Amino acid sequence: MSVAQLVRLSHEQIKPKIGSRVLNTKDELLSGALSGAINELLEARGVLVFEQLNLTDEEQVRFSNSLGGNATEIGVDGGAVFSISLDAKEHSREVIEYLKGSLFWHIDGTMNPVPVRGSILTSKVLPTWGGNTEFANCYAAYDDLPADTRAEIDDLRVIHAMWVSQLYHCPEPTLEQLEDWQSKGSAELPLVWHHKSGRKSLVLGNTAQHVVGKTAEESARILHGLREHATKEPYHYAHEWEVGDSVMWDNTGTLHRAMPYDPDCGRLLRRTILLGEEYFS
Numbered sequence: 001m002s003v004a005q006l007v008r009l010s011h012e013q014i015k016p017k018i019g020s021r022v023l024n025t026k027d028e029l030l031s032g033a034l035s036g037a038i039n040e041l042l043e044a045r046g047v048l049v050f051e052q053l054n055l056t057d058e059e060q061v062r063f064s065n066s067l068g069g070n071a072t073e074i075g076v077d078g079g080a081v082f083s084i085s086l087d088a089k090e091h092s093r094e095v096i097e098y099l100k101g102s103l104f105w106h107i108d109g110t111m112n113p114v115p116v117r118g119s120i121l122t123s124k125v126l127p128t129w130g131g132n133t134e135f136a137n138c139y140a141a142y143d144d145l146p147a148d149t150r151a152e153i154d155d156l157r158v159i160h161a162m163w164v165s166q167l168y169h170c171p172e173p174t175l176e177q178l179e180d181w182q183s184k185g186s187a188e189l190p191l192v193w194h195h196k197s198g199r200k201s202l203v204l205g206n207t208a209q210h211v212v213g214k215t216a217e218e219s220a221r222i223l224h225g226l227r228e229h230a231t232k233e234p235y236h237y238a239h240e241w242e243v244g245d246s247v248m249w250d251n252t253g254t255l256h257r258a259m260p261y262d263p264d265c266g267r268l269l270r271r272t273i274l275l276g277e278e279y280f281s
């Protein structure tokens with residue numbers, strides 16, 4: 001029997017309803033022998049933490065590809081590895097402004113009919129203050145709703161738009177700025193994602209504008225009420241970074257956000273994406 005066949009995924013729960021810490025060595029993780037088990041654990045736990053794995057860019061791409069491959073997100077021409085940073089040395093002003101949208105709860109790629117399945121971030125430079133990445137398990141949050149609430153929301157549809165997310169951090173744009181954001185499109189998505197697996201999760205976040213067929217007031221109560229529910233205990237995990245940590249999340253069943261940090265501190269995370277394979281439905 002080869003060494004690879006003997007390797008088992010070694011992990012421990014971080015919290016009952018979200019997050020597991022993976023304990024295997026880098027060699028074991030990069031061998032490819034654990035790919036199926038990692039993907040299963042990711043879907044089950046929402047967030048996987050690999051402390052002090054110290055992946056290089058090249059290793060991170062190999063790891064991502066072994067799990068199902070890389071993609072580039074609509075509107076962000078990042079290549080295989082993308083810098084998550086507000087540093088002017090890393091990005092144009094336009095990209096930096098766009099990235100500020102990540103300071104509020106969101107799902108990546110809601111303008112895309114097949115959003116990315118997940119992402120991996122590796123810390124390279126720590127923030128001087130703040131800058132944790134927070135996650136919320138939207139499968140567990142849905143499952144725990146009262147049955148009558150689940151029945152009420154099960155078939156609702158929600159309009160999502162990139163421009164709506166940008167108003168969170170830039171509430172008074174110029175008309176030109178607003179029209180540029182609006183040119184990135186919008187999408188009508190289910191409020192409850194009925195996954196192929198049979199599981200269901202909430203589709204929320206800062207791109208959610210309004211619930212189709214509801215008044216503005218009712219719609220806001222639904223979207224903000226569910227976001228409040230999904231992002232509190234026991235569905236919430238905050239990762240406090242150390243350089244060399246990697247964190248992977250299931251973008252189809254979680255929300256995430258960056259906590260505020262000094263925009264001039266050089267905080268740098270390197271991100272790879274796992275190719276999406278499931279339509280919002």
Ligand code: OGA
Binds near residue numbers: 084102119257271
């Ligand atoms: C992302 C993201 C959050 C962070 O990479 O998609 O939202 O903490 N990152 O920088």
Ligand code: MN
Binds near residue numbers: 106107108256
């Ligand atoms: Mn994001």
